[in-house]
Amino acid sequence: MGTRRSADLEFAILGLLSSGPLHGYELRKRLDLLLGPLRAVSYGSLYPTLRALQARELIRESAPARQGLGSRRSRIEYELTDAGADYFAELASVAGPDAWNDDMFVTHMAFFGHTPRPVRLRILEGRRARVEERLALLRTRIEQAEHRTDSYVLLLQQYRVETLEREVRWLTDLLDRERAHAG
């Protein structure tokens, strides 16, 4: 358990590298786009993670295309090793116990192209159950505190309820789509 770096960051890096080598700076931009504005990754987090993955021989530095002989390379491109490709394939094709966590779900979905449909369905259903659970909890709590709740707090809570309801609808649509495509 030496390095327990956030599993979803490693997953996302491996996934991005699975379609070709990239250097750190570019990787960060793609990670931001993939993971969203929350869960943004800083260099102080990215580079150490890359080194950790390299140490585990899941990625390696790929020979960079040199422009001129003797030109110092300013970029370091990383690519998957065979072990890294295998590991990513496995990560993408099973629904781990945390697959419906906020962070992990997004990463999983981003790489659904590498995930068999039954697993996609399971992850989407798991995520929906998680969101519904959260929604139910929020509703009972709101109900309990209903009396004497400040009106602005109430507005916030209504917004949150609607946000969760919307996510449930979105997931339901995705599930319908998956099933339709299967039929």
Place this chain on the structure above:
Amino acid sequence: MGTRRSADLEFAILGLLSSGPLHGYELRKRLDLLLGPLRAVSYGSLYPTLRALQARELIRESAPARQGLGSRRSRIEYELTDAGADYFAELASVAGPDAWNDDMFVTHMAFFGHTPRPVRLRILEGRRARVEERLALLRTRIEQAEHRTDSYVLLLQQYRVETLEREVRWLTDLLDRERAHAG
């Protein structure tokens, strides 16, 4: 700069205590309801923060109503000191430079009842500008990467765009409401 604990947690605690003394356990439940499922606060974070606030003499332990003489009190109630009440009033009535950050905005809005309307408008506008900015950035990035974007990634990005658009509409509604009430 000794303790730079997350400002919004302190703000929220002071705000909750401004309507009466509470003990830690109860405080945590209310904080969860106030701050939402993300930004949940653990005891390992709450109790040290309470001690820090106490050290700064912004809160104090209030004499608990003892059931029987000599009964060990099992709850510790906290209440605002005069300095704490003043500090909270000031926090709530000015728009600090981070008032439209994700966390701080929510706390501010929760205590809008203690905030003069012009400041409310400024915070809501600042927040809306922030969200619009994020939306614009997201859109340009999506456009740049449009070609060769995986379809699942695209679905995620569309959802994010719609989420931001929705938040902008919500803020606009709140602003309209504030202005209508003022007229």
Place this chain on the structure above:
DNA sequence: TTCGTCATGTAATGGGTTACATGATTAC
């Protein structure tokens, strides 16, 4: 009497953010 919840707290661990440092390359 035992389980669940209420209630308070500590310590270690881990890892992310921030700030800093450096330098190449491109555009103006």
Place this chain on the structure above:
DNA sequence: GTAATCATGTAACCCATTACATGACGAA
């Protein structure tokens, strides 16, 4: 030539989470 962006990296600081420890109280 100079400013902005590209690009890599380090180190310290901070602090939140986690796991653990303890015990009261009410209900079943």
